[in-house]
Amino acid sequence: MALRLYELVGVEETRPFSPYCWRIRMALAHKGLDATSIPWRFTEKDAISPYKSEKVPVLLDGDASVVDSWAIANYLEVAYPDRPSLFGGxxxxxxxxxxxxxxxxxxxxxxxxxxxxxxxxxxxxxxxxxxxxxxxxxxxxxxxxxxxxxxxxxxxxxxxxxxxxxxxxxxxxxxxxxxxxxxxxxxxxxxxxxxxxxxxxxxxxxxxxxxxxxxxxxxxxxxxxxxxxxx
Amino acid sequence: MALRLYELVGVEETRPFSPYCWRIRMALAHKGLDATSIPWRFTEKDAISPYKSEKVPVLLDGDASVVDSWAIANYLEVAYPDRPSLFGGxxxxxxxxxxxxxxxxxxxxxxxxxxxxxxxxxxxxxxxxxxxxxxxxxxxxxxxxxxxxxxxxxxxxxxxxxxxxxxxxxxxxxxxxxxxxxxxxxxxxxxxxxxxxxxxxxxxxxxxxxxxxxxxxxxxxxxxxxxxxxx
Structure with missing residues (x-):
C-alpha cells in the first residue's frame, strides 16, 4: 500500500512549506513510513476536491484518503500501531x-x-x-x-x-x-x-x-x- | 501510611484557595486517596521550612515529603501506580x-x-x-x-x-x-x-x-x- 501525500509548494517543488504538511512529514518519518510527495499549489483546488478538501495535507493510503493534519496523525497512529507511537498513549x-x-x-x-x-x-x-x-x-x-x-x-x-x-x-x-x-x-x-x-x-x-x-x-x-x- | 497536605488558607480554614493546592486535591481524588488537610497561611514559613519549601502544596506521605504541585503529581503517579492514571501514559x-x-x-x-x-x-x-x-x-x-x-x-x-x-x-x-x-x-x-x-x-x-x-x-x-x- 503506497502512501502519497499532497504537499503545498510554490515555485519550487523541492520546497514544500505548509506547517501542517510538515507536521505530517515528521510524523511519517517517526513511524518509519515513506510517502510519495504530490506537489500541490494553492489554486489547484480541483486536484484535491475528490477528497472533499480544499486544503492540504491530504494523505492517500491505498484506497483510503485522510484530510487535515490532526486527523492524519490520528489515522497513522491507529493504522500503524506496530510503529513507534506518535502520542505515547x-x-x-x-x-x-x-x-x-x-x-x-x-x-x-x-x-x-x-x-x-x-x-x-x-x-x-x-x-x-x-x-x-x-x-x-x-x-x-x-x-x-x-x-x-x-x-x-x-x-x-x-x-x-x-x-x-x-x-x-x-x-x-x-x-x-x-x-x-x-x-x-x-x-x-x-x-x-x-x-x-x-x-x-x-x-x-x-x-x-x-x-x-x-x-x-x-x-x-x-x-x-x-x-x-x-x- | 496517612497522607497529609499543607493547603493555603486565609481567614477561614474551610476555604483553601491555592490553585496549585487544588491541582493536587483533584489529583488525590482522581487516585481515590484521602489526605488530611493541614491549613497553612502565607506567613507561616516556619511550618514548612523542614521540607525545604517556602510555598505550598507540600505533601507528606508517611516519612516522605514532596514539594511543588508538578513534583507531587508525578510522585502520586509513581507511588500509586495501581490507582487511575493521572497522565494516561x-x-x-x-x-x-x-x-x-x-x-x-x-x-x-x-x-x-x-x-x-x-x-x-x-x-x-x-x-x-x-x-x-x-x-x-x-x-x-x-x-x-x-x-x-x-x-x-x-x-x-x-x-x-x-x-x-x-x-x-x-x-x-x-x-x-x-x-x-x-x-x-x-x-x-x-x-x-x-x-x-x-x-x-x-x-x-x-x-x-x-x-x-x-x-x-x-x-x-x-x-x-x-x-x-x-x-
Whole structure:
C-alpha cells in the first residue's frame, strides 16, 4: 500500500512549506513510513476536491484518503500501531489535541504576519494573486504593511512561546526524552518559516532555538535537507 | 501510611484557595486517596521550612515529603501506580509538563490581576500585609489599581483561553473522554478564583464555563462543596 501525500509548494517543488504538511512529514518519518510527495499549489483546488478538501495535507493510503493534519496523525497512529507511537498513549493523544490548538495559535498564527510577505515571494504568479487577496482580506491591510513592523512584533511572538520555552528548560522535547507528535506540531511552524523566510524568528540563546536545531537534525536531517534559509 | 497536605488558607480554614493546592486535591481524588488537610497561611514559613519549601502544596506521605504541585503529581503517579492514571501514559506525562506551564501563564498568571484584590479580602491582617507588599511590588502598583480596569482586562484573559476553549469544543475534557491531570492543571486556577472572588471570569455560553461546571461536579461535587462564590 503506497502512501502519497499532497504537499503545498510554490515555485519550487523541492520546497514544500505548509506547517501542517510538515507536521505530517515528521510524523511519517517517526513511524518509519515513506510517502510519495504530490506537489500541490494553492489554486489547484480541483486536484484535491475528490477528497472533499480544499486544503492540504491530504494523505492517500491505498484506497483510503485522510484530510487535515490532526486527523492524519490520528489515522497513522491507529493504522500503524506496530510503529513507534506518535502520542505515547491515550493521555498523550488527548493532550496533544490541546497542544495542536496552541500550536495553531501561538506558533503558526503568531508567526504568520512575520513571514507572510516572504511566503508571497515564493509563489507562482497565479498563486501570488490568490494568496495576496485572501490574506490581505484576513489582515485588513497589505502584505507589505503587515511586514513593516515585524521587528517590533517578533518580540510578542517570542514572548508567546513561553510555555514551549519553559517546557524545553524542563525536559529535552515536548514529548519527553525523545520527540513525538507534540514536537512535530510546534516544529511544523518553524520549518514553514525556515523554508520561506530569512527573517530571524528566534535568538540563538533561546532554548527554542536549540530545540529547533535538534528537530532539523532528526531523521537524518530530513527537514534541514529541504530547501530553506539559514536559521 | 496517612497522607497529609499543607493547603493555603486565609481567614477561614474551610476555604483553601491555592490553585496549585487544588491541582493536587483533584489529583488525590482522581487516585481515590484521602489526605488530611493541614491549613497553612502565607506567613507561616516556619511550618514548612523542614521540607525545604517556602510555598505550598507540600505533601507528606508517611516519612516522605514532596514539594511543588508538578513534583507531587508525578510522585502520586509513581507511588500509586495501581490507582487511575493521572497522565494516561508516558506521552501524557510529558505533554502535561507543557500544559502545566501553559496553565501557570494563561490561566493562573492571566487571572491573578483580576482577583488579586479579592484574595486580599480573605486573608488575616498579618497575611494581608505580606500579600499586599509582595504582590504590589510584582505588579508595580496597588492592588486596587490592578483591580480597577478588570472589566476591560477580562476580555484578554478570555481570549487567551482559546487553546483550552477549542480543545473543549473538540473533546469533553483536556484529558479526553474523562478528566485527568491536564484538567486539574487548568481547573486549579478557576477554583482559586471561585473561592476568593465573585468576579465573573467566564460567560455562561463559553465552553470553558460548561467544563468548569463538570469539574465542580466531579468527585461527588468536592470542589463545589468547598466554600466559594457562585460562578
Amino acid at each position: 491515550e493521555g498523550g493523544r488527548a493532550m496533544a489535541r490541546m497542544l495542536n490548538w496552541w500550536g495553531d495559535i501561538a506558533v503558526i498564527g503568531a508567526m504568520f504576519p512575520l513571514i507572510a510577505a516572504d511566503i508571497h515571494g515564493h509563489l507562482r504568479p497565479v498563486d501570488q494573486d490568490y494568496f495576496r487577496n485572501t490574506r490581505e482580506a484576513r489582515f485588513g491591510k497589505s502584505l507589505e504593511a503587515v511586514a513593516a513592523d515585524r521587528d517590533a512584533k517578533v518580540e510578542g511572538f517570542r514572548k508567546g512561546l513561553d510555555p514551549l520555552r519553559l517546557t524545553l528548560k524542563s525536559q529535552p522535547f515536548v514529548g519527553g526524552a525523545a520527540p513525538n507528535y507534540a514536537d512535530y506540531i510546534m516544529f511544523g511552524g518553524f520549518q514553514w518559516a525556515r523554508v520561506t523566510s530569512a527573517f530571524a524568528l528566534l535568538k540563538p540563546e533561546d532554548p527554542v532555538y536549540a530545540w529547533r536545531e535538534k528537530m532539523l537534525d532528526a531523521f537524518d536531517g530530513m527537514a534541514r535537507k529541504s530547501e530553506g534559509y539559514p536559521v | 508516558e506521552g501524557g506525562r510529558a505533554m502535561a509538563r507543557m500544559l502545566n506551564w501553559w496553565g501557570d501563564i494563561a490561566v493562573i498568571g492571566a487571572m491573578f490581576p483580576l482577583i488579586a484584590a479579592d484574595i486580599h479580602g480573605h486573608l488575616r491582617p498579618v497575611d494581608q500585609d505580606y500579600f499586599r507588599n509582595t504582590r504590589e511590588a510584582r505588579f508595580g502598583k496597588s492592588l486596587e489599581a490592578v483591580a480597577a480596569d478588570r472589566d476591560a482586562k477580562v476580555e484578554g484573559f478570555r481570549k487567551g483561553l482559546d487553546p483550552l476553549r477549542l480543545t473543549l469544543k473538540s473533546q469533553p475534557f483536556v484529558g479526553g473522554a474523562a478528566p485527568n491531570y491536564a484538567d486539574y492543571i487548568m481547573f486549579g486556577g478557576f477554583q482559586w478564583a471561585r473561592v476568593t472572588s465573585a468576579f465573573a471570569l467566564l460567560k455562561p455560553e463559553d465552553p470553558v464555563y460548561a467544563w468548569r461546571e463538570k469539574m465542580l461536579d466531579a468527585f461527588d461535587g468536592m470542589a463545589r462543596k468547598s466554600e466559594g462564590y457562585p460562578v
